[in-house]
Amino acid sequence: MAETIFSKIIRGEIPCHKVYEDEHVLAFLDIFPLSEGHTLVIPKEPAPTIDRLSDASAAAVGRVLPRIARAVMKATNAGAYNILQNNGEAAHQAVHHVHFHIIPKLQDGSGLGIDWKAGKLDTTAGAELVKQVVAALR
Numbered sequence: 001m002a003e004t005i006f007s008k009i010i011r012g013e014i015p016c017h018k019v020y021e022d023e024h025v026l027a028f029l030d031i032f033p034l035s036e037g038h039t040l041v042i043p044k045e046p047a048p049t050i051d052r053l054s055d056a057s058a059a060a061v062g063r064v065l066p067r068i069a070r071a072v073m074k075a076t077n078a079g080a081y082n083i084l085q086n087n088g089e090a091a092h093q094a095v096h097h098v099h100f101h102i103i104p105k106l107q108d109g110s111g112l113g114i115d116w117k118a119g120k121l122d123t124t125a126g127a128e129l130v131k132q133v134v135a136a137l138r
Contacts, residue, residue: 001046006097010044020068024060027068034103035110037076041065041100048096049087061100069102078104082112 008014009028016028019039030038041064043057050058065083073081084101086093105111 001048002096004046004095004097006042006095006099007046010042019071020064022060022064024057025064027064030101034101034112035076035078035106037072037078037102037104039068039072039102041068041102043098045098047098049093050085050098051087053098061098065100065102072102072104076104076106078106078111080105080111082114084112
């Protein structure tokens with residue numbers, strides 16, 4: 001995997017506003033926040049996208065993500081929040097190292113805005129896709 005800014009932050013070569021660290025996970029404030037408390041949670045394992053992340057690192061992130069979200073919510077007095085995780089440039093991933101954004105939605109309206117253009121699932125196509133996904137899981 002190519003070197004990223006997150007690799008340098010993990011090694012301590014670039015400072016960050018650290019809110020949490022253990023053997024497998026690092027969490028720190030985003031330097032370009034969408035709202036106060038916008039926090040990044042990253043595995044220390046260098047994987048570009050979540051499908052390339054090991055089960056062990058994914059589990060480590062999953063164990064601490066709720067705890068960090070609770071702490072960010074308490075510290076910011078936010079009533080709501082988004083957790084965002086992008087994979088690949090076409091999906092708006094800017095740093096090619098797995099990372100989760102905890103983005104508080106504050107009373108001033110700051111936070112993540114989403115334009116969700118939902119479609120409708122065709123029953124036949126959905127059934128076929130389920131078969132393909134289940135086969136890929138084997």
